[in-house]
Amino acid sequence: MGRSNKEWENLGLKIFNAAKNELYLSMRYLYLAIDGLEIVADMRVDFLATDGGKLYFLPMMAAEKYMENPLIINRAYLHSVLHCLFGHMYKREKRDEDLWNLACDIMVEGIIDEMEAKSVTMVVPPLKEEAEVRIARECKIFSAEYIYDYLKKNKEDILALENYFKVDDHSLWDNENNDDKEAKNDKQEDNAREEELWKDVSTKIQTEIETYSRSIGIENTRLYQSLVTRNREKVSYTDFLRKFKEPVEEIKLDFETFDYGFYNYGLRLYGNMPLIEEPEYRVSEAVKNFVVVIDTSGSVSREIVTAFLEETVNILTEESVTEDFGITRECVIIQCDNQIQDVKVLHNKEELEHYIKEFEIIGRGGTDFRVAFSYIADEVKEGRMSKPSGLIYFTDGYGIYPEAKPEYDVVFVFPETAYPDGKFPYMSGEFPVWAMHLVMDV
DSSP: OOOOHHHHHHHHHHHHHHHHHHHHHHOGGGHHHHTSSEEEEOTTSSSEEEOSSEEEEOHHHHHHHHHHOHHHHHHHHHHHHHHHHTTGGGOOTTSOHHHHHHHHHHHHHHHHHHOOOTTTOOOOOHHHHHHHHHHHHHSSSOSHHHHHHHHHHSHHHHHTTHHHHOOSBOGGGOOTTOOOHHHHHHHHHHHHHHHHHHHHHHHHHHHHHHHHOGGGTGGGSHHHHHHHHHHSOOOOHHHHHGGGOEEEEEESOOOSSOOHHHHHHHHHHHSSOOSOOOOSEEEEEEOOSEEEEEEOSSSSOHHHHHHHHHHHHHHHSTTOSSSBOSSSSOEEEEEESSSEEEEEEEOBHHHHHHHHHTOOOOOOSOOBHHHHHHHHHHHHHTTSSOOOSEEEEESOSOSBOOSSOOSSEEEEEEEGGGOTTOOOGGGSTTSOTTOEEEEEOO
């Protein structure tokens, strides 16, 4: 006599709860994620599926795969959990659905295949392993987004291996085809809430690894590096630079704040004598006396530095009401490795654009950040430079940092492409606690 549906369901629940317990014991740093999905039987799925809130399984298929090898269940459970942890179901946007699904599967399978935990360790087929190594080598960062871009260019090479990576069903990720507008809106709201919950979980897991789990070497894995990439706050460099703006006065008629009511009233009352006239100055937000230091130690290319400078120009010159910068005095650009290599003081947009066009890196020695700060301190002391409103140091971050905080705000900007392993310099103990940091996609 065969089992009833309820018996199959109970068996499946026992199988997946056993898998959950095994994963708990072998990777405790992931307990928040492993416990993040409600396990539910569903006869409509092929084997396994998740929508970010629940894990749906087909009981008979679960039993069949368990009989084949219990590790298959463990890996499948973790596979779906990692999709949630990295928010894959919320990020497809306008991307090709099939390629995005494959990119997400390659990422999480690459993470699991690298793990040494007994609960998920299985022999990796040579073709699958070779594909993962090749993709990891070609992608700047081992994330679904970068893998997707790789697949667009190398689709034919990888599609033949799709079955090596496909584990669960992604059909619950998309609600674009829902004709019920109200239901679609409700689903989008649910997705937004779930995405925030998973973001919080990913941040806590990263902290858990950094605080307690470094002794087991997990910080050098694709899992940790992917968490760092996911949890890094995506801040626009332009928006960040605006933080350095402050009120300044410019000699310019300000018609925006001028009240024509009183002006016209004076003309009517006294003939040709207005009660007030247009203000001869205006107050605006601007970045003034700004210093940009470029690390020329050989860590970054001319193209990357030029892209950084062009982005800096966009904010320094925006909303300018004169031919000069949106700053009031000057922009100082310093090239420095372990000594000052070049200093340019620029006063208007034309000079800055010409500087970028003709820019060449000078130096290529070792990096000592203290040199630039000492130079600025001496120039300010001698009266040859005003105290900066702020300083941006564009660098790979590897060098000797000053111990004391200067009398102005400092931000070290790191090019994202220089750190394919996700280990950014601000994560090290050498990075000064008083400095700000920003990762820039250039």
